Amino acid sequence: MNKEKKFILPEKEIPTQWYNIMADMKNKPKPLLNPATREAIKPEDLYPVFNEECSKQELNTTDVWIDIPEEVRDKYKIYRSTPMVRAYELEKALDTPAHIYFKNESVSPVGSHKLNSALAQAYYCKKQGITNITTETGAGQWGTALSFAAKAFGLELAVYMVKISFEQKPYRRSLMQAWGAHVIASPSMSTKAGRKILTENPKYQGSLGTAISEAIELALQTTNCKYTLGSVLNHVALHQTVIGLEAEKQMEMADDYPDVVIGCFGGGSNFSGISFPFMRHKINGDNNTRFVAAEPSSCPKLTRGVFQYDFGDEAGYTPLFPMYTLGHQFQPAHIHAGGLRYHGAGQIVSQLMNDNLMEAMDIPQLESFDAGILFAQTEGILPAPESNHAIAAAIREAKKAKEEGTKKTILFNLSGHGFVDMTAYDQYLSGDLTNYFLSDNDITKTTDLLEKII
């Protein structure tokens, strides 16, 4: 056992390929469907909205390994490899026999793992000759990452930011502007989708679903412009596998191996990133590692949603996705982990969940902040509210190990830091935060609206 605290790979060990789990899955994800014809989507159906390379990656179920373009890998060198850290102080505080490791994606210059896919998407757009891109952002982490990525590859970017975040997180907005992006509060009057919602409900505080509709609409109406998305989609999960591929080598350096791998769960980007490279060994029957997605109790699509075809956005501009979903009209409570307020899980994760290759835990808001503060006071890093869910799940696992008196190795992904989320901590420390729980009726209200296709 290597007793060092921090494991970092040399530059030459930064992965040169991403891992495409779809090629290894025995049950492939069910296809995306054209909502009008119910026919399976082909790459060229996605070209009007996405760049061509990402469109192909989205539907690629055959190539296990996809080369990381040298231009992207060169930008990765700014912050990768990210450290994998043994959380000795947290272990001590919990008095647990478990080994707890975390992969620290918060050291990326934008403060989260989102940059891993932002750089790839911006690069592919640039390569295709595209000049303008659009996106949406909830908590602001994806928008922040894409702002730097767009600047790095010389693209103009418009970001639709969910209105409640736009107002509650002025620091996030300024961050995106510092990197040169145009930021618009959503719903806005700049799109048909936004105008419709604002007319029906002028005080609507926005949602990721609405912001996605607006960003797609702007991309379709702008010359030489494509849309980009920071989670849910298969090509995003693909780019994020750089996290788990590094962690796998770092676990070797530590001379250890995870019994359980944990990521917080919004649309699936950081969970997929840390998990898939380890999961390939489970799919191949080589081990029996557990994979845990930690989602908020207020938005529990994996633990309480239905597995059904649904739209990715509120207005219904996207294809139909086979997903664990709460229904695309579900309006989550305003928890501070804005990045986890999404109604559905990606296509791959949903299939893996259905096949029992992974599991999910739902975490109440207060438990997540308890975990985040304990982590800050032991390991020093103040986590993003999203990441707090992964920490809370890791703490549950470590406590169970103590109760059962078993040795257990836990690896979780620290998806980002919380420096730009201090309003949330301020509320927590003042005792003003609450939990949000849902009745069965809260859930069936929107899931019952879904057509039964699966």
Added chain:
Amino acid sequence: MNKEKKFILPEKEIPTQWYNIMADMKNKPKPLLNPATREAIKPEDLYPVFNEECSKQELNTTDVWIDIPEEVRDKYKIYRSTPMVRAYELEKALDTPAHIYFKNESVSPVGSHKLNSALAQAYYCKKQGITNITTETGAGQWGTALSFAAKAFGLELAVYMVKISFEQKPYRRSLMQAWGAHVIASPSMSTKAGRKILTENPKYQGSLGTAISEAIELALQTTNCKYTLGSVLNHVALHQTVIGLEAEKQMEMADDYPDVVIGCFGGGSNFSGISFPFMRHKINGDNNTRFVAAEPSSCPKLTRGVFQYDFGDEAGYTPLFPMYTLGHQFQPAHIHAGGLRYHGAGQIVSQLMNDNLMEAMDIPQLESFDAGILFAQTEGILPAPESNHAIAAAIREAKKAKEEGTKKTILFNLSGHGFVDMTAYDQYLSGDLTNYFLSDNDITKTTDLLEKII
């Protein structure tokens, strides 16, 4: 020449000793004086205020190397070694033949280099059986660092935060509270020094000098309590040399050597940290590297102050320091680089300045933010407003290298990130920031009040 972008040392290469430049200096710093007797201060004179080990380090002019306690080095492993990065993208944007490297102290969990000394000071207090510590903070970076360090070693901490920062930087305050510190706006009614100032000027927005007076007073009046300081003092500079010692090894990895080393300058902590280990070779006559302190035009003690004995705080509780100073009653403009708003330079730096072993540059506020934004848009990291001064100085040097057509290797210290300073960037991006320049009269108003001792 090693073409990698990022240079990181393995854990075993984290320094085991700090470098004490006083032992190598040919002209030792002039002594600290007791203001009443005018006698040179001895370590035991400092014991009422500081822990004993730091008091000894403060006056140690004989030992070149001081062991880093294993407990402190163990905490360093959380974030050290910090990366030294070649700023290829910034070089490209400036079209300069210069090589620009930066040491990235912003990856520390508190976001700045301040943790290097905070951990040492907290540890020495703990070891001495002290239970409570006090300090002051201006911009908030020192207070943040000490909050985590106090928690890490199980001490109670009270932080006097300069009132204007307390109000303008609620995120900083919450950060300190998340790590468990008690934060009080200064001037406050909790001390005699604070009450006096508030009575004379109820609207006074505070200064570092006042906050220091309050923190010292509270320490003196509390059982088993010591005061700690984040800059200016010799033992703080000593602890920060871990930065330059790492950078020296990293320069070897890069197969390069700096012609000029740059740090922003408030009281001297990060400048000393990056510079002193390289400067020992200049003192020994082995090379002729230049050392540049980058200070704000609004607080130009090195470029326009006088070399004279002065108090370290506003109320006159400290010994008399031999320092380049604007006078302890100087009230700097409210620039956003709060950490650089201090009236004097430390004892060592002042002597080095006087002996022409280093030089200084003053940077207007707008130039500093221009530099910070260019750095963010090229290298990805959004710097602290303080660090922007070092970047601006590095850019001046790189432009000069281009004009002169000379190859030059520049190393600067990125002392911290700007995630908690977005209000400043917001003002800059909105065009609301201004420069502050001083007339000669602005300076002599307070320097003329100083007694002529040197």
